[in-house]
Amino acid sequence: MRILILGVDGYLGWALALRLIRRGHEVIGVDNFYTRRAVEEVGSWSALPILSMEDRVKAVEEVYGSRLVFHEADVTDYDAVRHIIERHRPDAIVHFAEQRSAPYSMIDVNHASYTMVNNLKSTLNVIYSIREVNGRIHLLKMGTLGEFGYPAFKLPEDAFVDAVINGVKDRVLVPRWGGSWYHWSKVFDSYMLVYANKLWGLTITDFHQGPVYGTRTSDIVSDELFTRFDFDDVWGTVFNRFCAEAVIGHELTVYGTGLQRKGFTSLEDTTEALTLLLENPPSDGEYRTVYHYREVLTLNTIADLVKEASREVLGYEPQVVHLPNPRVEPEDDLNYEPERRVLPRLGMYGLRRNMRDEVKGILRDLARYRGRIEAKASVLKPRVKWRGS
């Protein structure tokens, strides 16, 4: 297949490109290197050094003998996106070209606006390009389970759900609740995609899961093929931050009570699921909602797990401390189970990796680049407050 990845320079984009190339697909990548600049903007960098795109392309060619075709372009530029799609006529488009950090979206009005404008505009550009060039291109869009807040109801793997409201039965869009401007932008994306599907019959997979962790997939066989690993307060996930803190002997900083549950998936499992969905597209004109498996853990459990692995891998045990929570989120151990039908039907019945097994390898990878984390240690502490300063 010919697959276009928008946001190929990102954490998932890069890992997915390697997998698809290795499986013999033709991959075209697009990026504007915004994440590199935005991580720099908050004073940080990737813990694992990543090559320039030019050198990345060379490394892929050396290791896998295939060429990644790359275009530097901004997906908020409609003409650029449409031109690339017209030129390459892909079978599928993977849309990762979004601002992906909740804290970044909460810095101030400019970052909130940037997030909304970048994410909604890029989605509009992609769907209009597909409509104009070839309405049958399969669009795989990265959402997040964070679009749903913490529903009491059993989350159906569908865009719509039967509901009884004020005594009357109706079929409604699955209700959502964003926990940051970033999350809202993803909610709005999903609703726009459902509308584009109804209006123009576009074929869409809306893929949702929680934070992804890990430094490796089976395709990342050398440091030259590393994907990025963010650990600062804005771009790093809680797990990444704990690992970085452990590696430089800092305390592990839990926001709030630490009873918050999050659902995690390894980079390997995520790459596997995305590949499966691309190789098995929905039928023409179908809107397919997919919830990926996830390992649901409280922040306290993750901290314990990183602490234990540190003792084994690093030879010491970091302390765990609790900081006032800069976010506005429930801390009362909420949980819900999304329905899963699509991935099992495609032969994926669960997670293949779990955090407890993976964390040691991650700490080993990071320990070799301890100096890069130490150089930016000041950006580990929370700086963005949801309620404002």
Next chain:
Amino acid sequence: MRILILGVDGYLGWALALRLIRRGHEVIGVDNFYTRRAVEEVGSWSALPILSMEDRVKAVEEVYGSRLVFHEADVTDYDAVRHIIERHRPDAIVHFAEQRSAPYSMIDVNHASYTMVNNLKSTLNVIYSIREVNGRIHLLKMGTLGEFGYPAFKLPEDAFVDAVINGVKDRVLVPRWGGSWYHWSKVFDSYMLVYANKLWGLTITDFHQGPVYGTRTSDIVSDELFTRFDFDDVWGTVFNRFCAEAVIGHELTVYGTGLQRKGFTSLEDTTEALTLLLENPPSDGEYRTVYHYREVLTLNTIADLVKEASREVLGYEPQVVHLPNPRVEPEDDLNYEPERRVLPRLGMYGLRRNMRDEVKGILRDLARYRGRIEAKASVLKPRVKWRGS
């Protein structure tokens, strides 16, 4: 009170400014004259001639002896908005500064993007400015009943509703469904406002009603005080288009079967309701949803009503024709009744004007400017197709 109207040069903005000034309020208005340019962009103009803002301000001063303070500014410019709010410290802000046409949002990707970016960015700028300057300013935001699609359930006058989903009771955001990118931008606005209310405790009135009609309020006592009247396929509502067609002896053009129901409110009633809501703000930190009364009519009924009034006022009866519907909307006479609690509690128990009574005066006003409609007669026919060309 001191009231800031964003979008004061628009149809509702101008009529509301006159009412508030007449009632002794201090009014500060902001506009970037975008609607004037965008109506020109589609080859049209207001059927009723409107003065420049400079002359409007003079006319108000002559008739009512009060000065409207005006700032030319774009509400998507955060610094400008914040500066104006800081300088005037209003008690309330009325946010009309949005792209308000469904067909305009469906022209192409650029108009879709413009609508999303302008509307969401302006809302973010307003809520952040309020948070930064004075979190107790009452924000009155214009929504639309079109945010809800055609729900089967009884629409509650609230941001949230109890629902039973997959057998489980939950309290969820009232489900919505937009019928154009414009409508979706308003859905997203409402959700952002609910979030801002929960996050920062902002005091908000989210006001929803259907299309507004009319050339007059009791404050528009001379042609110099006219508010705009759009009649083209992009900026005019169906009622306005029928009136314009009648005035120049054209056929009345009904899209599709004409069984579509829409809920209309007169300019006088709308101005009255908005004034009442501003003079009776919600309590601090309250999120107040308001559905205004409306007269629910099918397009066929409206056409008949305009036809009859034409016979009386213009001395002839226009024919009614049906055109293929360029929109994607249900045409099967759907209806629903929104709950109404807020306006009755404030003493407004129903509509004071209805279309049948108002239409004659409207035709008389328009007939005096027949030449302006004739000059732009070509823009009465539908040019924007929801499904694309």
